[in-house]
Amino acid sequence: MLTMSLKHSSILINLIIPVPNVSICIPTYNRAQILPYAVNSVLNQTYGDFELLICDDASPDNTAEVVAQWDDPRIRYIRHPQNIKRSRNMRSGYEAAQGQYFIKFDDDDALTPTFLERTVAVMESQPDVDFVCTDHWVINARNERDQAATAVNSAKWGKDRLAEAVIDDLLKETFVRQSLQVGSTLFRKDCLRTVDFMRFEADGCEDFDLLVRLAAVGKTGFFIPEKLMEYRFHGGQTSxxxxxxxxxxxxxxxxxxxxxxxxxxxxxxxxxxxxxxxxxxxxxxxxxxxxxxxxxxxxxxxxxxxxxxxxxxxxxxxxxxxxxxxxxxxxxxxxxxxxxxxxxxxxx
Structure with a gap:
């Protein structure tokens, strides 16, 4: 595993390993106990041409020690010396990413083993597609998939009526129905540059904002109805x-x-x-x-x-x-x- 500053990482990494095809960003803060589930879901992918950027927003817990357990050159650990807040931490991963494809998902979620294999295949075969989104499982604090909640969630957001195809009327799906989710979406990095990725002012709903802005500038999205990601509901209410x-x-x-x-x-x-x-x-x-x-x-x-x-x-x-x-x-x-x-x- 490589640990280095964000400033020098991209220069040094290119001297050691080839530029990866996919960049995966997991922003994290103070979740050392749950982070391994997310990281291992990436390392267990059937598609291996990726880099994993773990962006640590100055966690006061033992996140650094947890990350040190993985000896994998595809992992790049970016630890900020001071807390820069959620949106800026996400952006640090986006800016450090070298792959032509990019995904960001939260440190309490996970990818299923074939997520990259399925989404990259669509990107490679359909160059006009700017991003690929999939359906997802709902899991609880014990990492258990909840079948009933998953079905209700898919129906609530209209995922259960989307076919495996280019998404018709992307603006309506993103703005009105809010059917898509950034954490289960692989993007071409070029399309993210078009809208300059996420806006700091949208902190807290930056995923929704990013997808709406991509739709508004005419980008093309593709949907895979398979559940290829795990989204966690766990204890605690928002303040x-x-x-x-x-x-x-x-x-x-x-x-x-x-x-x-x-x-x-x-x-x-x-x-x-x-x-x-x-x-x-x-x-x-x-x-x-x-x-x-x-x-x-x-x-x-x-x-x-x-x-x-x-x-x-x-x-x-x-x-x-x-x-x-x-x-x-x-x-x-x-x-x-x-x-x-x-x-x-x-x-x-």
Whole structure:
């Protein structure tokens, strides 16, 4: 295994081994215990012409020691001396990648053994295809595949109706249905350069943003309905701070898009924006930022009648913070558990 700085890695690596065909990036932070599952899924690929970039965002745990266990020249360990945050850590792998094909997936997920073999074959046989996406399994904290949750997930995002073919109306699939996932997608690196990969402002929803922007500039996607990747649901809920960060990033994305030749998508975009702003307003009110929450609700009111949920949020914003938070917690407990929560709670 080679350990080196990002600055000198690409020069030194070319002196030692040939340039790989595929670059695989696993950004990681403080997940030394779970990282081996992801890494071993790459090393067990039936297609071997790849480099694996493990991008460590200054993890305080023993990630470096865990990575040192692998003696494989295809592994390049990039450890940042200081935490540079999620999006920049991902980008460090993209910028260091030498292969003509590129995939990034999270440190708690995994590829099935034939992922590269199947996706590279499509790329090699169809030069007009810019990226290949596959369906995926849902796994829990014990690395167990959940058949029922996988089926529900595929149906929820419309993956179960996509055939093995070039994706028709890629913009609708990425923006409206959100059927595709970056972690189960192999890209030509040239197509990622067209949109300059991921935007820092989209941190938290950068996968969605990347796919929409690729579709908007006319790139071609191909879908393989086989489940060739494993996506993990595990214990723990997102915090209010994380929710607010994600919602703010997604609002940034939607406000930046324009679909002048697709008026039906513009209508959907405005509706999505209104829905996101309503949810963000509720989260802000729950967190204690009542003024910001009420301001968002006022903006929504200027566009049309408020929903009953928005009206309720407006009323709750005038309660003392503790009572307000108890009310939100009570409403959340009344909501039925969905399939993702079931998987998380079963093995969290």
């Amino acid at each position: 209010l701070k994380q929710d607010i960060h994600f919602l703010s990033a997604k609002i940034f994305c939607l406000e930046s898009y324009r679909f002048p030749e697709r008026p039906e998508l513009e209508t959907i975009r405005f509706a999505k924006l209104a829905g996101l702003k309503q949810v963000l307003a509720m989260r802000l009110i729950e967190k204690g930022e009542a003024q910001r929450g009420r301001q968002l609700i006022q903006e929504l009111a200027a566009l049309g009648p408020l929903s009953s949920k928005a009206k309720l949020g407006q009323l709750l914003s005038y309660l003392p913070l503790r009572l307000r938070q108890l009310a939100f917690q009570g409403f959340r407990q009344l909501r039925p558990e969905d399939y993702s929560e079931r998987v998380r709670n079963a093995a969290g």
